[in-house]
Amino acid sequence: MQIALExxxxxxxxxxxxxxxxxxxKDMNPALPEQPDEIAQSALDCYNAGASVCHIHAxxxxxxxxxxxxxxxxxxxxxxxxxxxxxQVGNGIGGVPQPDGTLRAATLEERxxxxxxxxxxxxxxxxMGTFEFSYLGTFDNPIAWNAEFIKRSYARDIPIxxxxxxxxxxxxxxxxxxxxxxxxxxxxxxxxxxxxxxPFTPKLLSMMVDHIPDxxxxxxxxxxKFQLPATxxxxxxGANIRTGLEDNIYYAKNQLAKSNAQLVERxxxxxxxxxxxxxxxxxxxxxxxxxxx
Amino acid sequence: xxxxxxxxxxxxxxxxxxxxxxxYIPYTPAEIVQSSLECWRAGASxxxxxxxxxxxxxxxxxxxxxxxxxxxxRAQSDLVLCLTTSGIAGRNLPVQERLASLELxxxxxxxxxxxxxxxxxxxxxxxxxxxxxxxxxxxxGVKPEIEIFDSGMIVTALRMRxxxxxxxxxxxxxxxxxxxxAPATPQTLxxxxxxxxxxxxxxxxxxxxGHLPMSMMGLIMGGxxxxxxxxxxxxxxxxxxxxxxQFVERIVRLSREYGREVASPQEAREILGLRKI
Numbered sequence: 410m411q412i413a414l415e416x417x418x419x420x421x422x423x424x425x426x427x428x429x430x431x432x433x434x435k436d437m438n439p440a441l442p443e444q445p446d447e448i449a450q451s452a453l454d455c456y457n458a459g460a461s462v463c464h465i466h467a468x469x470x471x472x473x474x475x476x477x478x479x480x481x482x483x484x485x486x487x488x489x490x491x492x493x494x495x496x497q498v499g500n501g502i503g504g505v506p507q508p509d510g511t512l513r514a515a516t517l518e519e520r521x522x523x524x525x526x527x528x529x530x531x532x533x534x535x536x537m538g539t540f541e542f543s544y545l546g547t548f549d550n551p552i553a554w555n556a557e558f559i560k561r562s563y564a565r566d567i568p569i570x571x572x573x574x575x576x577x578x579x580x581x582x583x584x585x586x587x588x589x590x591x592x593x594x595x596x597x598x599x600x601x602x603x604x605x606x607x608p609f610t611p612k613l614l615s616m617m618v619d620h621i622p623d624x625x626x627x628x629x630x631x632x633x634k635f636q637l638p639a640t641x642x643x644x645x646x647g648a649n650i651r652t653g654l655e656d657n658i659y660y661a662k663n664q665l666a667k668s669n670a671q672l673v674e675r676x677x678x679x680x681x682x683x684x685x686x687x688x689x690x691x692x693x694x695x696x697x698x699x700x701x702x
Numbered sequence: 703x704x705x706x707x708x709x710x711x712x713x714x715x716x717x718x719x720x721x722x723x724x725x726y727i728p729y730t731p732a733e734i735v736q737s738s739l740e741c742w743r744a745g746a747s748x749x750x751x752x753x754x755x756x757x758x759x760x761x762x763x764x765x766x767x768x769x770x771x772x773x774x775x776r777a778q779s780d781l782v783l784c785l786t787t788s789g790i791a792g793r794n795l796p797v798q799e800r801l802a803s804l805e806l807x808x809x810x811x812x813x814x815x816x817x818x819x820x821x822x823x824x825x826x827x828x829x830x831x832x833x834x835x836x837x838x839x840x841x842x843g844v845k846p847e848i849e850i851f852d853s854g855m856i857v858t859a860l861r862m863r864x865x866x867x868x869x870x871x872x873x874x875x876x877x878x879x880x881x882x883x884a885p886a887t888p889q890t891l892x893x894x895x896x897x898x899x900x901x902x903x904x905x906x907x908x909x910x911x912g913h914l915p916m917s918m919m920g921l922i923m924g925g926x927x928x929x930x931x932x933x934x935x936x937x938x939x940x941x942x943x944x945x946x947x948q949f950v951e952r953i954v955r956l957s958r959e960y961g962r963e964v965a966s967p968q969e970a971r972e973i974l975g976l977r978k979i
Contacts, residue, residue: 611923612892618891637960638922645915646888661961675959682956683914684938 419647421688422680423696425462425628428669430503430655431474431503432512432543438665439664443468445480449487454670455653458494459677461693464495464655465530466503474503474591476519481526489528493690495533495699497570500558504545514546519553524561531699533562534570534598537578541605548605552581556590563592568698572598572630574606579620580622596697597627598651602635609635611642618646626696632656640676644685652676707965708957709926709973710740710944711748711875711905714776716932717761717790718821724935724942730756731770738775740947741930745954747970748782748810749775750847750928751803761790765802772806780967782976784810784847787835794826797834804838809976811839812875813846815855816860819882825851832858836867843977847905849875851883856897863899871901873974875928879912886912891919903974905935917953926973927953 428442428451435441442451452463463647465488467480485496500520504512535555542548559569569591571582585591599617602610607617609631621627628649631639636657640650652672660666660675677687688696714737715728728734731753738749753767754760768785775781785803788863789795804811839846846868848859849878862868876894879886884894886908898904905926910915915935920927929949937943937952957964965973 526924611919612896615888615892641918641922641956641960642888645918679956679959682952682959683918 412603419685420691420696422644423462423585423628423649423693424460424673424676424680424686425464425497425649425651425653426452426460426673427464427499427630427651427655428452428455428652429466429468431499431501432545433623433658434468435470438654440666440668441654441658442669443472444470445483448484449491451669452488452494454668455673456494456656456671458673459670459687460673461495461688461690462497462532462697463488464497464499464534464651464653465647466499466655467645473506475505475516476502476515476522478522478526481523481530482528485526485528485530495531495690495693495697498526498530499534501534501536501548512545514542514548517549517551521558521561522555524558524565524567529565529567530572531567531694531701532697533558533567534572535559536572536574537581538573538575540574543604546700552584554633555581556585556588559585559590566702568596568700570596570598570697571682572600573617574600574603576607576617576620579617583622593624595622595625597621597625598630599627600630601639602631602633611638614639614642618648629646630656633659634662641679641683643681644680704972706804706924707963707969708921708953709748709905709965710746710950710953711713711750711784711926711928711930712738712746712950713750713907713928713930713932714738714741714946715752715754717752717754717786719931719935720759724931726942726944727759727931727935729754729759734771735778737946738771738781739779739904740945741950742779742781742967744947744950745927745964746781746950747965747967748784748786750786750812750932752786752932761793761970763789763795763799763802765805768803768806772808779790781786782810782946782967782970782974783808784812786812788812788814788825788849793823797831800831801835801838804842804844807842808844809971810873810974811844812845812849813839814849814851815859816851817881818851821881830860833867836862839871840867845974845976847873847875849865850894851880853884853894853897856894860899868941870899871903871975872899874898874902874904876904876906876916877909878916879909886916888915888919891916891923895923895925909933910936918956921957921962931955
């Protein structure tokens with residue numbers, strides 16, 4: 410991967426906002442949007458702040474993570490009604506609460522249903538390997554299942570973002586390219602700092618970037634205190650970034666973020682200082698291969 | 703991670719670029735003093751000083767010209783002064799001329815830890831020069847700022863430390879992106895950084911277009927940052943910087959957004975372990 414040195418010549422910066430996530434809720438930060446109306450309003454605020462992609466997880470009326478397609482339908486419809494931001498659904502769903510209060514991982518059957526969400530989400534994410542997600546449990550992502558998910562997504566003209574939580578996940582994605590399943594350019598998300606996966610250090614991020622083939626796009630996703638260092642590093646290498654309350658409930662140490670938009674606004678300010686222009690939704694659609702019909 | 707406060711060094715003028723490259727390069731001692739004070743007010747805690755012949759703009763190691771910069775800065779600010787001993791990189795002045803700036807007993811002085819091709823010439827720093835420079839700095843209590851243009855220079859500095867010629871903890875300045883030196887890439891910086899002793903402090907310069915990427919690596923890795931017209935005449939693509947303070951102000955804004963505090967000159971002295979004055 411060639412490192413772009415001239416800041417001003419870099420691609421425009423795509424900012425993704427992950428607003429809700431599938432693990433923590435309003436108990437951790439009351440600003441975290443859970444219900445479709447809240448999610449849509451927050452998406453509009455983030456769009457106005459400069460985000461071009463909105464990464465979506467769904468909650469039931471109690472705020473519990475759910476794979477209920479009707480909730481996804483409501484969220485996407487409401488976002489689409491407010492602004493043209495790119496809608497992206499994470500195929501992990503998240504941790505689904507059980508009657509005894511513990512979380513269980515969403516099943517592969519529940520997760521496969523996401524390829525049929527109506528209206529069509531602009532993008533879907535696929536997790537490129539199996540690992541112990543945050544030591545909460547095994548996050549199952551078999552390669553044959555991933556291949557099936559990708560084929561069914563492509564059948565609806567939905568492009569894929571590849572979430573790579575460790576080194577081998579990059580190679581799993583490349584294996585799916587070799588098998589003719591995954592299309593190039595591959596859109597990589599390098600996810601660092603989640604326990605059970607690759608930790609974040611500048612060296613480890615640099616090593617992962619070194620193994621991404623030329624012509625791919627990549628963004629970095631990191632959680633909590635790693636978000637700023639990883640994001641700033643990625644911005645200066647021409648990569649894209651993600652922020653939002655799914656990844657980070659704090660704005661600064663011991664200071665909860667007031668909203669998703671507050672986190673987006675900071676990224677926009679930093680990007681402008683380092684000479685990265687912000688991609689519009691139209692520009693992001695072209696870079697990511699999003700088609701609307 | 704942002705634990706340590708950030709030292710911003712402003713390299714005011716250097717000795718290579720002339721006003722045909724940028725009309726904003728300070729030449730005279732008064733211009734260098736004024737620009738240094740502007741940087742100090744903007745948040746720089748260290749200034750790296752070269753002087754020039756006021757008429758021609760050519761670099762010189764004339765100690766009287768250094769004095770005309772150093773004395774006003776000492777009187778009007780608490781800046782840490784880092785005086786060059788590189789002279790005119792690539793033109794290789796006689797050794798004693800290069801070390802003339804040490805007469806003014808700066809708290810820091812540059813120490814180029816080896817020879818390298820630089821643009822069309824050779825920047826010559828042979829072992830006997832390094833021995834002499836290190837001995838004079840040690841005798842005067844001047845802390846060497848060890849400039850690293852490539853990995854062999856770190857090997858040289860560590861060997862001199864083991865020989866007792868340099869005293870730890872060492873302070874390094876990575877100079878990346880010079881013509882034919884180590885490139886200003888994250889991989890290069892990460893590799894060089896991995897060679898440093900655990901107690902070392904370090905700062906980074908990205909020359910030209912490497913300026914912002916390397917500055918941001920310094921910010922996130924807990925290192926320090928050097929900016930200024932010596933290293934980079936453009937503020938952004940195609941737009942010349944109009945003064946040195948503009949570069950300092952941008953790094954201060956980025957550092958605030960990032961949540962890392964900027965060190966005062968006094969805090970910089972503590973971080974770098976400079977002699978008490």
